[in-house]
Amino acid sequence: xxQQIAQTLSNRHGFSVDAVSHMLAAVYNxxxxxxxxxxxxxxxxxxxxxxxxxxxxxMFNQNLKYRVAALCDDCARSIxxxxxxxxxGVFQSQSQSGGSNYQDQQAxxxxxxNSLFAPxxxxxxxxxxxxxxxxxxxxxxxxxxxxxxAQRLAVATGDDVWLYDTLHHNIGGFSQQQSGDGSxxxxxxxxxxxxxxxxxxxxxxxxxxxxxxxxxxxSQASSPPAAPTQSTQETSPAEPTPASVNTSNQPQTTSxxxxxxxxxxxxxxGLLDKGYITQEEFDRKKSDLLDKI
Numbered sequence: 001x002x003q004q005i006a007q008t009l010s011n012r013h014g015f016s017v018d019a020v021s022h023m024l025a026a027v028y029n030x031x032x033x034x035x036x037x038x039x040x041x042x043x044x045x046x047x048x049x050x051x052x053x054x055x056x057x058x059m060f061n062q063n064l065k066y067r068v069a070a071l072c073d074d075c076a077r078s079i080x081x082x083x084x085x086x087x088x089g090v091f092q093s094q095s096q097s098g099g100s101n102y103q104d105q106q107a108x109x110x111x112x113x114n115s116l117f118a119p120x121x122x123x124x125x126x127x128x129x130x131x132x133x134x135x136x137x138x139x140x141x142x143x144x145x146x147x148x149x150a151q152r153l154a155v156a157t158g159d160d161v162w163l164y165d166t167l168h169h170n171i172g173g174f175s176q177q178q179s180g181d182g183s184x185x186x187x188x189x190x191x192x193x194x195x196x197x198x199x200x201x202x203x204x205x206x207x208x209x210x211x212x213x214x215x216x217x218x219s220q221a222s223s224p225p226a227a228p229t230q231s232t233q234e235t236s237p238a239e240p241t242p243a244s245v246n247t248s249n250q251p252q253t254t255s256x257x258x259x260x261x262x263x264x265x266x267x268x269x270g271l272l273d274k275g276y277i278t279q280e281e282f283d284r285k286k287s288d289l290l291d292k293i
Contacts, residue, residue, distance in 0.1 A: 027075040126154035164198040
């Protein structure tokens with residue numbers, strides 16, 4: 001059935017069967033209402049949305065633009081006539097830099113069954129117990145599926161499938177930075193949120209458990225206090241040691257090794273250069289250290 005439709009549309013619009021098959025898949029992935037495609041016969045990369053929005057790489061070729069738009073309309077009509085399931089909602093993704101990176105949006109519950117396409121075993125790549133997603137899509141080498149009722153977000157990168165707890169977020173879109181570290185963000189009612197802020201539930205079906213903090217070393221505050229020394233026990237309260245007299249009757253002064261002071265000042269200077277402390281904090285600490293010499 002799908003090959004027959006592709007051949008019919010190929011003869012009608014003057015594109016190759018390969019180009020028409022590519023557009024059918026793009027419109028199908030957009031649930032019959034949108035498409036993102038990239039094919040030489042269509043002028044490279046482009047986008048179509050039902051209602052009149054049409055963009056192609058060869059932007060000044062109006063004749064090609066009208067032909068591609070007419071093909072998209074016929075593809076959407078053919079897909080609707082052979083659709084056996086319904087979908088709802090839209091999940092959008094976008095790139096945060098220029099270029100022709102492939103992107104794809106799909107509506108809730110996937111695109112349903114359609115007699116034009118053979119079932120793809122890779123289509124439902126998320127954990128089966130989650131059922132049908134509220135929305136799904138892909139961008140470059142990343143795929144994602146959002147399950148609103150279960151408060152879960154599945155993200156596939158390469159051969160790994162990560163499952164996140166979405167907490168109180170109602171996710172409405174995805175974005176991946178194409179330059180720099182390639183960080184992934186999503187939009188919710190709280191604005192733009194980094195994906196790394198969500199708790200990881202599992203990776204490839206294996207539950208991720210938070211690592212416990214390391215046990216404190218014996219020398220830390222949890223160790224029992226040291227017993228008093230022999231000299232302290234033998235000292236009479238009525239006969240204070242010279243040290244105790246000095247600390248009670250005279251202002252306490254401390255002296256430090258000048259070399260240690262200068263090394264500390266050098267380290268503070270390094271922190272100042274890196275912006276970890278302010279000039280005012282540096283000057284104050286420097287003055288305190290010099291007073292100890």
